[in-house]
Amino acid sequence: MADDAADAVFGALADPTRRTVLSRVATHPATATELAVALPISRQAVVKHLSALADAGLLERQRIGREVRYRVTPAPLSDAVTWIAEVGAQWDERLASLARGLQAPNHV
Amino acid sequence: MVEQIERELLLPAGADEVWQIVTSSGWLAEEVHLELFPGGEASFDSEGCSKHGWVEEAVAPRPDEQSAGRLTFWWGTDDEPATRVELTLEPGGAQATRLRVVEARPLELLDVIGIPLAEGEAGGRGPAMLVAA
Numbered sequence: 112m113a114d115d116a117a118d119a120v121f122g123a124l125a126d127p128t129r130r131t132v133l134s135r136v137a138t139h140p141a142t143a144t145e146l147a148v149a150l151p152i153s154r155q156a157v158v159k160h161l162s163a164l165a166d167a168g169l170l171e172r173q174r175i176g177r178e179v180r181y182r183v184t185p186a187p188l189s190d191a192v193t194w195i196a197e198v199g200a201q202w203d204e205r206l207a208s209l210a211r212g213l214q215a216p217n218h219v
Numbered sequence: 220m221v222e223q224i225e226r227e228l229l230l231p232a233g234a235d236e237v238w239q240i241v242t243s244s245g246w247l248a249e250e251v252h253l254e255l256f257p258g259g260e261a262s263f264d265s266e267g268c269s270k271h272g273w274v275e276e277a278v279a280p281r282p283d284e285q286s287a288g289r290l291t292f293w294w295g296t297d298d299e300p301a302t303r304v305e306l307t308l309e310p311g312g313a314q315a316t317r318l319r320v321v322e323a324r325p326l327e328l329l330d331v332i333g334i335p336l337a338e339g340e341a342g343g344r345g346p347a348m349l350v351a352a
Contacts, residue, residue, distance in 0.1 A: 194222060194324065195222060195224060198224055198302070198322055199224045199226075202224060202226050202320055202322065203226070205246065205247070206226055206228045206318070206320070208246070209228070209230065209237075209240065209241075209246060209318075210228060210230060212240070213230055213231055213232045213236075213237075213240075214231060
């Protein structure tokens, strides 16, 4: 990551409320209005936080009719698929070895 | 977007025994060093692969009280972002334990700079040290 990009991210995440906004959007894409209902801050404040997060490249805007929905900027899909396949296979192997160990005859 | 892997397995052993195995050398890696408290250091070394990170939560199971154990830690190699692993051990009788594994990359960018998306308990100490290392 370039230093400028890292600075923008650090800046955007310095505020605890903004981190809360981000973690909500990470779970469910949402509009500013929906977030304002869920959080103890005004819609205007939510919009400010969302803009800062979007400017840092953490969130992206998606316009649906008159609404703007925010969601976490996705990593490239191929990367995600590779990761899930590789790391999933490692866990399958680990769990199988654990089960084998516990079922072995010398196990009490 | 949360990218995660979930697995669940019923094991023919008590939760105490499973906890012992999963926190010791030989399972997560050949050499495992875990400081079992929030913020504790964690290292996992196997031939050809070394990961390190930190412990977010470590609660041993208490099978006599049917209380589940949980080990949550972050790990990563030097050249890739850390991921978060959560192991839950549910006692299922004297000789049975349900082990649930969740490994997640909540958001790659956040991993890199060390801010877990999980609320609360992280205490400001994160995988940032993986990057600084």
